[in-house]
Amino acid sequence: MSNTILSSRFSPRIVPADALEKTFVGRHRLLDHLTTILLQSARRKVGRYGLVHGPRGAGKSHLMALLGHRLRPAATAGELLLVELGEEEHIAQLVAFFAKILGALPERAGEPSPAELVRTIQKTPRADQLRRAIGLLEERVGAQPLVLLVENLDRLFDAIKPEGQSRLRALLAAHPGWCLFGASCTYGEAFTSPEAPFFQSFERFTLPELSLDDSVEMLRNLARLHNDFKLLGQLGDTSGRAQVGAIRHLLGANPRALALVFPFLRHRRLNDLEGVFLDLAEELTPYFQEQMARRAAGQQPYLEQLAETWGTLSVSELAERCFDSPTTASGQLRYLHQDGLVRSFRLGRETFYELADPLHRIAWAMKRPERLPATLAKFVAAWIPRREVGERVGGLGGVDLSGSAYAMALNLPFEDESEHAERQMERIEQREDKAPEEAYEEAKALAEREPLFAHLLKAFQLACRLGAPELEHYADKILEIAEVPPLPDEEEKNETGESTEQVLVNIISLALLGQLVVQKRRLSAGVMTRLRALARLSSDPDVWELLLIEHGAEREVLVDVTERLVAHYKAGNTIRYRGLLRLLSLAEDSELVSLLGLAVPARSLSVHDRTRLVLALLNQNDEAALRSLGDTLNEGARGEHAHSLKALRLVLIDPNAALKIARSALKKWPESFLLLIAAQRASLQLGLWRDTIHYANRLMNTLPEVLVGLHSVVALAHHQLGEHDAAQGHMAEALRGPPHAIIYANIAAMFLDDPPRILQTLTNHHHPSSERIKALARLARGERVEPIEPIAQPAHFMEVFTVFMLAASALIHDDSPANLTRWLNSLPFDAHPYALDALCVWVITLRTGTRPTRLSSAQWEVLEPNIPEGGAVMLRALDALPENPRIYSQLAEPARALLRTRLKELEATALLAALPDESS
Amino acid sequence: MNTATYDLPAPGAALPPEKIYGRDMIIAEYWKILAKTSILLTAPRRMGKSSVLTKMASAPPAHVRVIKSDLQALKTPMALVQALAEHAAVHLGVSTRAKTWFSSFFQRFQGVDTSVVKLTVTEASWATDLTNLFDELQRWAEQENRAVLLMWDEFTWFLMNLVQHEQSERAQQILDLLRSIRQDGQHPRLRFVLTGSIGMSEVLDRLRSAGYAFEPLNDVSKQVLPVMAIEQGVELVLHHLPPEHGALAEPLVRRCEGHPYIMQHVLGRLDSARSWSDEAIQGAYDALVGEVQDPLELGAYERRLEQYYPELAPVMRRVLDEIAQRKRTIDELTLQLGVDRDQVLVVIRRLERDLYLRRVGKQYTFALELLRRYWAQHRDLKIRRR
Structure with a gap:
């Protein structure tokens, strides 16, 4: 067992299948799906072309190795021929590709061995080799289904050029029982150009980042595999989880990054943290240098700029820094994006970019000695609790600390914890406006070291301001504090004029609504700054929700964000609907309520949310949407709600029926706000002015906040009846209220x-x-x-x-x-x-x-x-x-x-x- | 693990004839046309042209012998001649005379890789060889009392390959030769189905710009393979749905506008999520349009404009922006864009020809609603919802 490789960062294929299974996390469903479709394709002799796509280190090889493993029993049973070509295969020509396939086919009694077949091709005159290889392959495979699993398919396609791709496609088209499944970290012209032979031929399966839970699970699985029960325990507790969170933030949420840090986590070489960092950077450097060298000269500055920025940059910012025009910048970034080296996020009309692989930043720091300490400081601060840094620094005695990453990470020597915390808070507050990102780094360190209410709140506020991913983490932490802590000074107000207690109440109440908190006034300080910061996290629905709550944002952004949320919720996350619909309806934003509300089936909304939705649609006069909701709207609703939902839905479609339902139900529930609304709107619709006035007057007794609109409706109705004095009176009442378009x-x-x-x-x-x-x-x-x-x-x-x-x-x-x-x-x-x-x-x-x-x-x-x-x-x-x-x-x-x-x-x-x- | 009893959808893959559904009616129509004349069959990629050919070739009328060739990988006229001769030999190598002819033909090429064969080697003879080949096929057909259908998949692709490799003259010669074969009265038993996913008109535009002045295909029936009608679409979809969810077939076809590739993708997503409902259909459709990864490669529609019409592309985008928001007439577009009416006309004709747009009465709209939604979303346009 001691000679068995249990895990590998770069070559999953050398690891036994059971160990691979044990460290495989977060993609089981995809693996099952791929196995199923390939087995069925083989059994029914229908070709499938698939592409597993993701950045370097995303776990493609791991997935492909397991896929091969799962298909092997069927291959052994003779149901299909399986050929796996791993990362180590370097193929420059189509004929070589076919030769590799032939060489990997199983031996058959009484027939030439695979090696002999390859030799036959090699000995054929060059001009006839391809034809010969195809002939041999067709002969050898015969009528059996063939499954080809090919890593680095992008490289193969680049090498064989469009001509080779055409030949390959023609061959596959002639053999419907042949399947080609590839893995690729780029997605270039061979797949995206309409002129490319395989355009739209591959079904693409993009590997998502690992979630925090998946990351913890993966590291725990590795610990289990290596029998490191101490580490297993550590990773199970809150601080272990937080540390994994920090690693994800620093190194990226991909399996290779986690596998890379695992040995360091395991041995916890705290006494030589700089060494750990340098080793890691050293190990990564050739890999990234090679990548950099492969890029065109015009693209390299973009990678450099992004590597130096621990965040995102917009196209215009990048263009400026690289001395290019925005058009050139867009072009270069598109190439980098196609090749999976950068990620992009759209917010409104702007696109932001960041490095797809954060490890690149560390490797980059190695090339710039002056950047090394600062990068190392970030590493140290994220890596270990502040107290341990303090111990480490304290243990250095008379050593000159200037320029040391430890000192920079700590930023201040301290004798006493509370004094240090206080001074650190002061410094955070001094810097939070001028250099919010640095202030945030410090606030995070403080909050992790001393998770006190004030520290967590500061980190949370800065996370809100920067739109940082730890936002939710800090909100949760604050809410975990069961008891409101005694406030240091009741009189003390924060910058927004709210007491700390009020802030806490806000957090709790909004969190109960399923929301994260935003302090509107703080966020409104700089719309663009905030939007850019939020763009970094545009894959995070919580942040979209923040934008929605913050109605100071541009309307186009809100609509965009709502549409993305709708897409997100359709993917199955409906937890926060309720709070969102409530907030939007409070903000009287009918369009967004309907946009969000219509995205889920009415039956899965609560009765209150259905009411919000139907009122929003009514306010928009959206007859078509109301029709489409049909009876699902009042499915499962009872009593007053059932009647009011039914009546409200019919106001535009069949006002007579709506009025009838509302009138009859009002006998039982005479004070019902919703039934009165339905009756009033239906009467208005039918031009029954007297009834309109009647129901509007009853509503005025029920709900003071809608008075203004009601007065103007009543004025209109009186006017229609020729009762000009009454009309005049109500109009004056309406005009006394706050201005509103409806008046x-x-x-x-x-x-x-x-x-x-x-x-x-x-x-x-x-x-x-x-x-x-x-x-x-x-x-x-x-x-x-x-x-x-x-x-x-x-x-x-x-x-x-x-x-x-x-x-x-x-x-x-x-x-x-x-x-x-x-x-x-x-x-x-x-x-x-x-x-x-x-x-x-x-x-x-x-x-x-x-x-x-x-x-x-x-x-x-x-x-x-x-x-x-x-x-x-x-x-x-x-x-x-x-x-x-x-x-x-x-x-x-x-x-x-x-x-x-x-x-x-x-x-x-x-x-x-x-x-x-x-x-x- | 899923052990489906139905066929799991396979978007983009080559299918065996028995797995090609929903195209029987159109195929019957094509056979009727072929009784009279040859066909140029075009459609955007992934509409199912190759599948239609596969299905036609698998069950032709009794008196028809089909010789099917995929021309996509061919780079020279000589490669074309050799590929056709090979395919013909496989299909028809029955008569002694033909056998003799083919074997003498192949002897000349032994040891020559025709995919890279140089023009200088073949220039002298390819046209004669091709004519001889057609003569042989006609003779064989007369002897056997049959008709021969030559199916050339990706024919326009092959021509474009020639044009792009400075062989425009060869492309013209091939077109002229084919026209004379169809028109000379000497080859009445030969028919062609020529297909292309890039437009024949683009190829002809390129040839015209090189001085070519003929209409080499005005004697063939030009067919654009349509999306599937509801019943045909349902026939296809029912093979890929769990039987208990058969009721979803029609809504799915309607949602996907009968486009086989989109239907396959939506079906694939339903299957992968193990969720079959109206909402899941809508969700999968929305994701296909809206996902950053652009799973259907719809972005190619925008990129292509720049590539093929570098000068017209800005106006084309503005026209598409307008039409993505609502249907427009030519006059409205002229007024709205403030450009010359003639230019709008040119742009609209190109976009209609390239199947971006279609005409409804006097107005223009996107050929596919899916494409309109993608365009509007991708270009950040305000969408009217009704």
């Missing part, structure tokens, strides 16, 4: 045909939405006005609706084609799907004389060609009508008649049939 939209809807009245009512109200409406009113009065500010996304449908109606009023007052064009181009047609409908319906309504103003035929001639979509705008509106019979039913009779005539002219019989029957 101005309802006021505009009230006075659509009376622009001066709008101007008069909104004289003292200055808000983007009111300004927009006023500008349109002025235009409708015939004044020349600059184009309005576009409606921000997401716009409330009511606002879009009224703005377009008002625009239509304005249009018919303006005879100047140039002014019209300018105006039309400024209208936000994309702001809401109903925008065009609103414009067209209102134009039709006006034109048919249901309002005082009429379009003259001359005006119509100006209007029609100037609408951006030309005549198509009418068609679009008509297209939309079957989806929105409500709009149709709200039209005055002459408008309906005009629509029908127009549809007949267009022979739009399907649309015509889809319209509600006039008699009904």
